[in-house]
Amino acid sequence: MSVAFKPLAPGATLGVLGGGQLGRMWVHAAQRMGFQTVVLDPDPHSPAGLVSHQHIQTDYLDPVGLQKMATTCQAVTTEFENVPADALAQLATTMQVAPNAHAVAVAQDRRLEKSHFVNCGVPVAPFAVIASDADVEAVLKRADGTSLLPGILKTARMGYDGKGQVRVRHPQELVEAFKLLGSVPCVLEKMLPLKAEYSVIVARGHDGAMVHLPIQHNVHRDGILAMTQVWAGVCDSALETQAINAAKSIAQELQYTGVLCVEFFVLEDNSLVVNEIAPRPHNSGHYSLDACDVSQFELQLRCMAGLPLTQPRLHSSAVMLNLLGDIWLEGKLGEKLGSDPDLFGTNKSGSDPNFSPNFSEVLALPGTHLHLYGKGEARKGRKMGHLTVTASTPEQAHAIANQAATILGIAAF
Numbered sequence: 154m155s156v157a158f159k160p161l162a163p164g165a166t167l168g169v170l171g172g173g174q175l176g177r178m179w180v181h182a183a184q185r186m187g188f189q190t191v192v193l194d195p196d197p198h199s200p201a202g203l204v205s206h207q208h209i210q211t212d213y214l215d216p217v218g219l220q221k222m223a224t225t226c227q228a229v230t231t232e233f234e235n236v237p238a239d240a241l242a243q244l245a246t247t248m249q250v251a252p253n254a255h256a257v258a259v260a261q262d263r264r265l266e267k268s269h270f271v272n273c274g275v276p277v278a279p280f281a282v283i284a285s286d287a288d289v290e291a292v293l294k295r296a297d298g299t300s301l302l303p304g305i306l307k308t309a310r311m312g313y314d315g316k317g318q319v320r321v322r323h324p325q326e327l328v329e330a331f332k333l334l335g336s337v338p339c340v341l342e343k344m345l346p347l348k349a350e351y352s353v354i355v356a357r358g359h360d361g362a363m364v365h366l367p368i369q370h371n372v373h374r375d376g377i378l379a380m381t382q383v384w385a386g387v388c389d390s391a392l393e394t395q396a397i398n399a400a401k402s403i404a405q406e407l408q409y410t411g412v413l414c415v416e417f418f419v420l421e422d423n424s425l426v427v428n429e430i431a432p433r434p435h436n437s438g439h440y441s442l443d444a445c446d447v448s449q450f451e452l453q454l455r456c457m458a459g460l461p462l463t464q465p466r467l468h469s470s471a472v473m474l475n476l477l478g479d480i481w482l483e484g485k486l487g488e489k490l491g492s493d494p495d496l497f498g499t500n501k502s503g504s505d506p507n508f509s510p511n512f513s514e515v516l517a518l519p520g521t522h523l524h525l526y527g528k529g530e531a532r533k534g535r536k537m538g539h540l541t542v543t544a545s546t547p548e549q550a551h552a553i554a555n556q557a558a559t560i561l562g563i564a565a566f
Contacts, residue, residue, distance in 0.1 A: 158359045160459035161188075161460075167229070168229040169231065170229065170236045171194055171236055174528075177527065179454065182450035191208075195210060213240045223244055227248060229248060229249070230433075231433060233433060234257060236257065256432050260430050261310055263339075266429060266430060273399070273402045273403050280301070282338070283340070284338040293324045300343075302321060303323075303344045304341050305341070307340050307342065308334055309340055319333060348420060350371045351370055352368075352435065352437045353396050354441075355401055356452035357410055357413070363401050366467075368383075370388060371437050378436045380474055414430065436475065440473040446466045470544050471543050472554035474542075474558060481537070521557060524540070540561075
């Protein structure tokens, strides 16, 4: 049972479960609009906890931490999809929670997620649920000509950024991959000939009103988002309309409140299939901080507080580059950093430009916007920040982004 919704004005206290970079950017948006903020996260050095008014340093299901959150905040959201849905359900008995526990539970389990897409009438890649060796055998014995191989075997729960998934080309690889993943429930998806990857971020209020960010063209490397491009015409208009309508349908059927990202694949025949959802702001929407008049984090805040939702406007062409720990660690920097690099260009013995990427040269380029997340240790594949390039034309944004990539040691796009 949830409490009745009540609009909240600046000055109210809002909370977020999770202290990563998404929580950090949400805290900044909330504070800019005059709200008090509380972060619940067990990490004493969490990026969001370091900038929030309050940081409750407990586990997400800790009764004391949840009780403190319930007595301090008037509304709560989450910044990552793997926060226990039970924590949201407990908080919802005494306060406003967005998104709801059910929506988060669906996003946490690929089996529920796929079923939801099918129920919404949104096209998905052919798939099968595999929870036992018998399920593996059943898939391999299909006689209807709809083989799911080659495919990708993904754990039903706790998979993100390429983790918890294995590509399988033939029957023996499927058998081995299921064992490799611990014989936990999985979803096997048929590999399809992909042309492009897109995402749509929608925001749905308590009253059912919905707005959306422009469609986003994403490029992944090693299963991690590397670049997002956004401008008018970045996608075929018919596909864009189909993707936006599908994203809204998914949010509507979940009775969703908050910001929801829906990821899509465009196939070589120009058809569209939905990949997955994220019940929160998304890496591919970070450009909105610099290229839109309303960012995804302000939309998240407006949804949970019951403030009016206005349709965001894209005022600049934009390219967003993910800044992973690799650029601190690889190449000529790698051997010198050791285990405790100073990410901002100095070490204990004084200034040394070899200890940081050359952000000064990057920021000399027009239209560059640097966002670092305050993480103290660079690790391979770890998201340390992002760089958004805004320009008056797509060509300018892309060219400058490639200049920045070269300076930072990122392979050109």
